[in-house]
Amino acid sequence: MTRQIKTLFIANRGEIAVRIIRAARELGLKTIQAHSLADADSLAVRLADEAVNIGPPSAAKSYLNVDAVVAAAVASGADAVHPGYGFLAENARFAEAVEAAGLVFVGPTPQQIRMMGDKVSALEAAIHAGVPTVPGSKGRVETPEAAGVVVDRIGFPVMIKASAGGGGRGIRVATSRDEFDRLMPQASAEALAAFGDGGLYIEKFIVSSRHVEVQVLGDGHDVVHFYERECSLQRRRQKVWEEAPAAMLPADVRAKLCQSAVDLAKAVKYRGAGTIEYLYDDTTRDFYFLEMNTRIQVEHPVTEMITGFDLVREMIRVSVGEKLRMKQSDIVIRGHAIECRINAEDPTKNFMPAPGLIESLVVPGGAGVRFDSLLYQGYTVPPFYDSLLGKLIVWDEDRSAAITRMARALSELKIGGVKTTRGLHLALASDPDVQAARFDTQFLEHWLEKHSEQCGE
């Protein structure tokens, strides 16, 4: 059953709020922008039909305050809420509160958010749907004999992890059976000393992996995919440069990868836009489920550029009960797209944040160029939120042409008044390894050790 909505409340800020306002306006919806005190003069507030103050600058007291956001949405007279990404976008309690107040939540059901937000239940759902997961013990190994059985099955190298560990602590890598037999007792003793629990589990160690992810869209019954993106260029687990499609993915692997994402989303009757993230080992051509993000992602524009669909508009449509408007066969890849995240950070000074006044602004243009940003000349970028100023996105016929076009667009972009990561992207665009798509998720951090001085303005 389709519900008619007239007014969309945007419970987010920055460039994604601007992006949502644009989609809503094209759907004929009135827009109400939530904002903190620090965002009263933001581009999103200027573009929206109305704006509502939801609290002080601190995100914890404004954009992350479930009760304040829901109360503001209800009082505004809106009939739907778009959560964007980050903040409350994957907070099941928020989705529940929005629905309990009688408003449409532009996203999946609270149950779907909860299931995919929990590592164990998400992994179980993936296994149940037949999606490959990193081979391992699937839980604690209680005895050396049981551990031996696991490593005989999965092969070396393996990671020995402390059940009670986290954030990289309590991990050992063994490359042979001798080493494994030597490390297991040490690892158990160390885990007991460090965490009060000697429990261990074992996982295959993927030496060099790329980050690939599949965009899906579901209406609660049917699911289609919009192919994959590659986001291997990361710094401190933050994506920096994203592409679609993944350059090194063979066609047969692409077909299996995208089908596995559809299988998982269908198994949970997924509604909304979602992304299933994978590790991809391009030496063995194996891919493994990492997690599912139950929201629109920062890098969604590269998918829009190669498929021609507006994902934000479509996610609003399915949230009110409309059926998917496209069949899988309608969705084809054309050309190649790249997105560079332009952050207010100084890449020559260890990415020191650089908020402040935008004294001047020149936005690139021309064929195949898109700039999704929160910028206008005279705007003061506040220090309270993340450093993303905008996303420069280009499309061209193939990857090599897209890189050339990105370098051209970056050379036109001028942001005066604050330090940005523009210089990093210019250096990446001219790097032979980047041009050859020879990288994994470790590449950028190693590259920066040698090249960060070349990343200035």
Added chain:
Amino acid sequence: MATKDVLSPLPGTFYRKPSPDAPVYKSEGDTVKKGEVIGLIEVMKSFHEVHADADGTITAFHADNEDAVMAGQPLATLAI
């Protein structure tokens, strides 16, 4: 007695303690050494220490925990 203000090096959110459950770094009346941490500034989700720039005694804090502050704003006064 001479005084010296400790200024915020960056715009952002001022914290007087290392984590929400921890005690404050320093209270009014505490003595500090040059270079000692008196608080943190959170700017764009990254945290930066605020150091005393002289030996002295803290006579006043001018910003509360979690206050929004501007670069150059006095955070505390030291009697030196």
